[in-house]
Amino acid sequence: MQARAPRILVVDDDRKDLDTTLATIRTHCASYEARIAMGAFEGLDYLFGRGRFHERGRHPLPDLVLLDVGMAPLDGAQVLKRISEADYLRKIPVALLCDTEEEKQRAMREGVEACAVLVGLLTRETTTFDGTYYQLKDARCEPKGPQQPHPPICIGGSGEKRTLRTTARYAQHWNFVGGAPEEFARKRDVLASHCADIGRDPKEIMLSSHIRLSPDHHNPDTKIDFGHAIEEAAALGKEGLDLAIVYLPTPHTPTVLEPLAEAIRDSGLLTSKDIGR
Numbered sequence: 001m002q003a004r005a006p007r008i009l010v011v012d013d014d015r016k017d018l019d020t021t022l023a024t025i026r027t028h029c030a031s032y033e034a035r036i037a038m039g040a041f042e043g044l045d046y047l048f049g050r051g052r053f054h055e056r057g058r059h060p061l062p063d064l065v066l067l068d069v070g071m072a073p074l075d076g077a078q079v080l081k082r083i084s085e086a087d088y089l090r091k092i093p094v095a096l097l098c099d100t101e102e103e104k105q106r107a108m109r110e111g112v113e114a115c116a117v118l119v120g121l122l123t124r125e126t127t128t129f130d131g132t133y134y135q136l137k138d139a140r141c142e143p144k145g146p147q148q149p150h151p152p153i154c155i156g157g158s159g160e161k162r163t164l165r166t167t168a169r170y171a172q173h174w175n176f177v178g179g180a181p182e183e184f185a186r187k188r189d190v191l192a193s194h195c196a197d198i199g200r201d202p203k204e205i206m207l208s209s210h211i212r213l214s215p216d217h218h219n220p221d222t223k224i225d226f227g228h229a230i231e232e233a234a235a236l237g238k239e240g241l242d243l244a245i246v247y248l249p250t251p252h253t254p255t256v257l258e259p260l261a262e263a264i265r266d267s268g269l270l271t272s273k274d275i276g277r
Contacts, residue, residue: 005033006252009062011043011079012036012097013071021066021097035062040074043067044082047089065094077133112162115153115170122150152206158183160190167205168194175245176209184209185239208243209236213260224256226263234269 008025012018018036025034037043043065046053053059065083069076076096083089113131120127121141129136145151156175157163167174168191176184192202213229233244248256 005031006064007033007035007060007062008064008066009043009046010034010036010066011040011071011076012066012068013039014068017068017097035059040071040076040079043079047083047092048086061089062092065092066097067094068097070098112166115155115166118153119150119170158187160187164191165194167191168200168202169198171205173206173208176207176241178210178212181235181239184236184241188240206242207240208245209241210247211236211244212247213256224259226260229260230263230267230269234267237269 006029008029010018010021010025012021015038018038022034022036025032035046037046045051046059047061047065049056049059067076067079071079080094080096083092083094113129113134116131117127117129117134117136120129120136121139122144126138126140127136128138152172153170154173154175155163155167155171156177158177158179164174164187174191176187188207191205195202195205211229211232213224213226229244229246233241236244246260
């Protein structure tokens, strides 16, 4: 049975921006199925199965939501909060699309506040927080869970002024979005510098990166190059990478796993610690 194509729901109130996003998906994610919602309210109707989207068979839930920050009257941040209130929608990844530097900075500021709120809720009996985007008064979160002091927080991105500074302060895992080993090493050093500023040991933070099986992995006619992925992982490993996350080509099929595992085994990159995980 052929695996179904991953679904992306694009929510935007600007037709031109929608067309640009769809063109990008067709170019770089040709095997993905893209659906659109014109504006915040239509996006919420789709996700909650309301109105003309009530037939879930015709309008299935997406695997990823691309959400424009600058919509009106309900903006992307407000839509994201409503999505997070529904248990069955909370597991769907959401990426915020920013048209301007102001929108980007707003999304980043909200992310910083979210980290502070999460740590408070997961480590304190009660949390009071008076921020721009989040306000809590003696809020409780129980049970806390077995991981101490709290479940690990992973932050992905490479912004040196805000993302990496936030990672140094709150995260236990930093995910490099991908790139040359030299760029990874430079960003790693910036993260270490931010850790030094607050007296934190950078070794407390796991370093990971995305690895693609071949440079044009989105092309279904391309033969999978396992050697390329192994060489990239090894080069990043020399710069201190702890974990390589391999992007699997679409359509997703388990048949790629065995040859990938054999290539990793034969490369000698695995250690006894890795095998025991």
